[in-house]
Amino acid sequence: MNVFKTVPVDVIQIHEVSAVDLFIRQEDRLVLFLPKGAVFTRDHLVDLNRFAISRVYIRSDEALNFEEYVHVHMDKIITDPTIPSRIKAATFYLSSIHALRKAFEDPDAEEIEEIKKTLKPMFRNIFENKVLLEDLFSITEHDFSTYTHSVNVGIYATALAIQFYKGDSSVGMDFLERLSYGFFLHDIGKSKVPVGILRKQGPLTDEEWTIMKKHPEWGYTILMETGHLTDEAAYISLQHHERPTGTGYPAGMTDIHPCARICTIADIFDALTASRPYKRAMKPFEAIDFIGREACTDFDKRLMQSFIKMLGPQPESSAL
Numbered sequence: 001m002n003v004f005k006t007v008p009v010d011v012i013q014i015h016e017v018s019a020v021d022l023f024i025r026q027e028d029r030l031v032l033f034l035p036k037g038a039v040f041t042r043d044h045l046v047d048l049n050r051f052a053i054s055r056v057y058i059r060s061d062e063a064l065n066f067e068e069y070v071h072v073h074m075d076k077i078i079t080d081p082t083i084p085s086r087i088k089a090a091t092f093y094l095s096s097i098h099a100l101r102k103a104f105e106d107p108d109a110e111e112i113e114e115i116k117k118t119l120k121p122m123f124r125n126i127f128e129n130k131v132l133l134e135d136l137f138s139i140t141e142h143d144f145s146t147y148t149h150s151v152n153v154g155i156y157a158t159a160l161a162i163q164f165y166k167g168d169s170s171v172g173m174d175f176l177e178r179l180s181y182g183f184f185l186h187d188i189g190k191s192k193v194p195v196g197i198l199r200k201q202g203p204l205t206d207e208e209w210t211i212m213k214k215h216p217e218w219g220y221t222i223l224m225e226t227g228h229l230t231d232e233a234a235y236i237s238l239q240h241h242e243r244p245t246g247t248g249y250p251a252g253m254t255d256i257h258p259c260a261r262i263c264t265i266a267d268i269f270d271a272l273t274a275s276r277p278y279k280r281a282m283k284p285f286e287a288i289d290f291i292g293r294e295a296c297t298d299f300d301k302r303l304m305q306s307f308i309k310m311l312g313p314q315p316e317s318s319a320l
């Protein structure tokens with residue numbers, strides 16, 4: 001039986017050959033809209049717009065081919081000033097998921113370099129406000145895969161760091177860019193955790209937790225061995241599960257580097273706002289309240305204020 005997933009219409013290239021079969025929903029079934037190998041024309045787009053269709057279906061086993069096709073066109077889209085932010089955001093999201101997926105399968109120097117190449121133009125676009133955060137936030141998916149989580153955390157933490165350090169003349173774009181790479185790669189050590197543990201639906205056993213808790217150190221080792229370890233990436237990979245109360249892992253330290261705290265807030269936020277078979281997803285501001293109640297240092301409180309600003313005007317938060 002075929003399993004399907006949806007992709008945004010925004011990332012389908014006009015005048016290009018489709019890399020996969022595209023389907024649309026008609027009543028309660030899926031019908032083929034454009035076969036693989038056919039050219040997607042402006043007329044196709046007009047048809048989809050007419051029926052207010054913003055997402056189409058692809059077969060899940062063709063997701064990789066689809067991501068690859070989006071990835072190939074990314075440079076052109078990101079650098080074109082006439083293309084709206086919404087389309088850039090959707091293109092970047094799928095393209096970076098593709099780069100992370102490949103790095104998780106085989107975390108070698110080349111794949112990690114490819115991630116940086118994918119992230120660089122997007123980081124600049126976010127930094128210069130050419131891609132709007134609301135467009136990026138609206139595209140985030142929660143398919144529970146480690147690479148989707150990595151991209152979500154990378155986006156939230158990068159946006160938070162930019163917001164937090166805005167106006168601080170001692171913080172340059174190069175530093176923020178190194179931070180951003182560290183955020184997207186914070187869980188790269190999970191590539192060494194057996195898939196059976198990573199994708200387990202229920203609670204982990206003690207032995208499984210022992211293995212899972214090694215991912216910060218494994219991430220540090222991968223970054224070091226592949227020549228991609230910056231100071232920022234080292235702090236982020238090693239300390240993103242530490243807690244100021246000393247209750248975190250792997251070291252149980254209390255003096256945590258600020259860039260790791262930024263990552264932790266984004267990490268928890270993504271976990272809370274994701275729905276799982278055994279729990280409902282929190283609304284963004286519910287999640288912020290929840291994290292805010294745990295914020296025990298002044299630095300954390302200031303970070304949470306930036307997080308709230310970054311998410312834009314929302315209902316009153318009671319956390320701070």
Ligand SMILES: [Fe+2]
Nearest residue numbers: 186187240241
């Ligand atoms: Fe982690």
Ligand SMILES: [Fe+2]
Nearest residue numbers: 153186187267
């Ligand atoms: Fe994480």
